[in-house]
Amino acid sequence: MKLLTANRLTDGLTLWYAGTPESGTQESGKPESGTLESGGWVEDAALASRLSDDDAEALLIAWKLRETDVVAPYLIPLTDTGTPVQREQVREFVRANGPTIGQTADAIASAHNRADIFEN
Amino acid sequence: MSATQSSAKMYKYDDFDHAFVRDRNIEFADQVARRLSGEITEDQFKPLRLMNGLYLQLHAYMLRIAVPYGVLSSKQMRKFAHIARTYDRDFGHFTTRQNLQFNWVKLAETPKILEELAQVEMHALQTSGNCIRNTTTDQFAGAARDEHSDPRPWAELIRQWSSNHPEFTFLPRKFKIAITGARKDRAAIRVHDIGLHAKPEGFDVYVGGGMGRTPSLGHCIRTGLAGEQLLSYLEACLRVYNRYGRRDNIYKARIKILVAALGPDEYKRQVEDEWARMDRAKVDAPVAEIERLKSYFPDPDFKVASFDRVAFERAQTADAAFARWIKNNTNPHKRDDHVSVTISLKPVGLPPGDASSAQMDVMADVADAFGYSELRVSHEQNIILPHVHKGDLYALYTQLDTVNLSTANVGKITDMIVCPGLDYCSLANARSIPLAQDISQRFEDAKLSDKIGDLQIKISGCINACGHHHVGHIGILGVDKQGIEFYQILLGGRADEKAALGVITGKGLPAEAVPAAIERVVRLYLELRTSDDERFIDTLERVGRETFAGALHEPA
Numbered sequence A: 001m002k003l004l005t006a007n008r009l010t011d012g013l014t015l016w017y018a019g020t021p022e023s024g025t026q027e028s029g030k031p032e033s034g035t036l037e038s039g040g041w042v043e044d045a046a047l048a049s050r051l052s053d054d055d056a057e058a059l060l061i062a063w064k065l066r067e068t069d070v071v072a073p074y075l076i077p078l079t080d081t082g083t084p085v086q087r088e089q090v091r092e093f094v095r096a097n098g099p100t101i102g103q104t105a106d107a108i109a110s111a112h113n114r115a116d117i118f119e120n
Numbered sequence B: 001m002s003a004t005q006s007s008a009k010m011y012k013y014d015d016f017d018h019a020f021v022r023d024r025n026i027e028f029a030d031q032v033a034r035r036l037s038g039e040i041t042e043d044q045f046k047p048l049r050l051m052n053g054l055y056l057q058l059h060a061y062m063l064r065i066a067v068p069y070g071v072l073s074s075k076q077m078r079k080f081a082h083i084a085r086t087y088d089r090d091f092g093h094f095t096t097r098q099n100l101q102f103n104w105v106k107l108a109e110t111p112k113i114l115e116e117l118a119q120v121e122m123h124a125l126q127t128s129g130n131c132i133r134n135t136t137t138d139q140f141a142g143a144a145r146d147e148h149s150d151p152r153p154w155a156e157l158i159r160q161w162s163s164n165h166p167e168f169t170f171l172p173r174k175f176k177i178a179i180t181g182a183r184k185d186r187a188a189i190r191v192h193d194i195g196l197h198a199k200p201e202g203f204d205v206y207v208g209g210g211m212g213r214t215p216s217l218g219h220c221i222r223t224g225l226a227g228e229q230l231l232s233y234l235e236a237c238l239r240v241y242n243r244y245g246r247r248d249n250i251y252k253a254r255i256k257i258l259v260a261a262l263g264p265d266e267y268k269r270q271v272e273d274e275w276a277r278m279d280r281a282k283v284d285a286p287v288a289e290i291e292r293l294k295s296y297f298p299d300p301d302f303k304v305a306s307f308d309r310v311a312f313e314r315a316q317t318a319d320a321a322f323a324r325w326i327k328n329n330t331n332p333h334k335r336d337d338h339v340s341v342t343i344s345l346k347p348v349g350l351p352p353g354d355a356s357s358a359q360m361d362v363m364a365d366v367a368d369a370f371g372y373s374e375l376r377v378s379h380e381q382n383i384i385l386p387h388v389h390k391g392d393l394y395a396l397y398t399q400l401d402t403v404n405l406s407t408a409n410v411g412k413i414t415d416m417i418v419c420p421g422l423d424y425c426s427l428a429n430a431r432s433i434p435l436a437q438d439i440s441q442r443f444e445d446a447k448l449s450d451k452i453g454d455l456q457i458k459i460s461g462c463i464n465a466c467g468h469h470h471v472g473h474i475g476i477l478g479v480d481k482q483g484i485e486f487y488q489i490l491l492g493g494r495a496d497e498k499a500a501l502g503v504i505t506g507k508g509l510p511a512e513a514v515p516a517a518i519e520r521v522v523r524l525y526l527e528l529r530t531s532d533d534e535r536f537i538d539t540l541e542r543v544g545r546e547t548f549a550g551a552l553h554e555p556a
Helices: A053-064 A086-097 A105-111 B015-037 B042-051 B074-087 B107-119 B152-162 B227-244 B255-262 B264-277 B287-294 B309-318 B320-329 B357-370 B390-401 B433-442 B446-452 B511-528 B536-543 B545-553
Strands: A002-008 A014-017 A070-077 B054-056 B061-065 B071-073 B091-094 B100-105 B177-180 B194-199 B202-207 B219-225 B330-332 B338-343 B354-356 B374-377 B383-389 B457-460 B474-481 B484-491
Touching (some): A086 B484, B015 B042, B015 B107, B061 B107, B071 B074, B074 B091, B074 B357, B152 B227, B194 B227, B202 B264, B219 B264, B227 B255, B227 B264, B255 B264, B309 B320, B320 B338, B320 B390, B338 B390, B354 B357, B357 B374, B433 B457, B446 B511, B484 B511, B484 B545, B536 B545
Parallel strands (some): B457 B474
Antiparallel strands (some): A002 A014, B054 B061, B071 B374, B194 B202, B202 B219, B330 B338, B338 B383, B374 B383
């Protein structure tokens, strides 16, 4: 399972793909024209779709073509337990939740696996 | 207008400068429009935006604005406040390169921001890319009592020479120059690609210093270099690097690797050979031009007022916090009736180096009221008023206190250099800011902090070392260990005139264990020091790192 993430071209904010494998794409695999929202993108990581590896790869290829909408799309592999793979764990936690300024180290240590974002 | 308000004494754009920046902004605005319309791809656009200081970070675009050698006017600081309010999330981050970063700008609004900056003679050029970056210098330049040569005219000379220099726009890697002109090195010249020490008899030239993956102290390859020969000598240094620097491997592309590979003596021989063959007259600035640049930086019209020492001391007796601020946040000035004031951007529990728009406005206001409209950014991520009459200190302190800018911790354990880390930076492996917040809360007790005295903690969120961890008395390096943040502790680094690189001591620690480990080391220092005047770094050098290693890794 994977998540698809990118940054919005106009303001750089982090986006998450929350559509279905089919939503917003044509049969050719190319994304339909229209807004990012109609294409399935949201700013809230908690809403991100958990995609099969094949669907995720197809969507990544499709959205790479939409360069006037999103920048630097990439996939986050998920482990069986639903958290991102270990190598990316902290990075993707911060990317999903925004800067952690003000949290204590203890809070950070216990919050890495925030379930409401990366749950199955 | 207050008694001391005036125009800041600093660089001035001439017609060429205005036209150059305007043309570059027009060009970039067109590039942004073409990117937004899809006419050019991200691959085509990325190098163009980077040449204009615009990065795409973890959460948003980041714009890095050049503050030439850390010198700012009140007008420029007010412009930063306006940009923070209008185009960002109401704050900015002052960096270890004496620059300013906005973390949340929009691509579509960047041309407008650059236009606003140009109105106050600023830009974001050469704050990224493999070119000569902003030259950094002593934050007390032109004011410090221990200064023998003002580095600002030389920094300005280098700025003009290196701006859009056709030969050095695509170097093997980025290139950083630092200059000091004082007895104490406050510019960390030994850990720069080129470090210059301006002395009455000429420049000492250090080459091949740096931090990052392969830390190294610069080697002195020339002493007594005449100022009027500075540019040609720098050009010779850059040419040898440009010719032989490793373009095939980004990790081996900095000049420190070349100097280490050739050996300092051979590198020097090649530089001297290049210098001897070069037509120096075509490169070096005429004496008249150097004098013109020096004329940009006269002393301000110092306030002439009697200094009421009795009232000053009475104020300190009545207000212990003010007395502590005077003791910790002022630096001796060349005039007896003035001091330089450091405004700490390290309040306990808040992100180091950040300032809100309201704080920026107040800093601009106090610069106008008490500081001849001039400010500086230090590489320690604080703001400096270089010239303040002693009679104005209490009024200044009171005004700063209204916006949480009166923290009296300069040079102390909570005055940490901290990179943005994984909270913002796409290169980072670990967070820096939350760890700094934890450490500052652990040592927030003013009496304990003062008892500890001068102690520099420097934190980097990755091996690139933007947080200068190699030269912290205690350095902290964030690493990624199978997806979890760990922190390696270095002991014994220093960036001053006795520059030394810290050494990693023991195993990495999880974030939650670091503050207690630091406290154990500090408590051991307090036990071991021979007097209150023996600083942490002195004790460490006297007894050795191994003595402290046990305390660092003792179970909590």
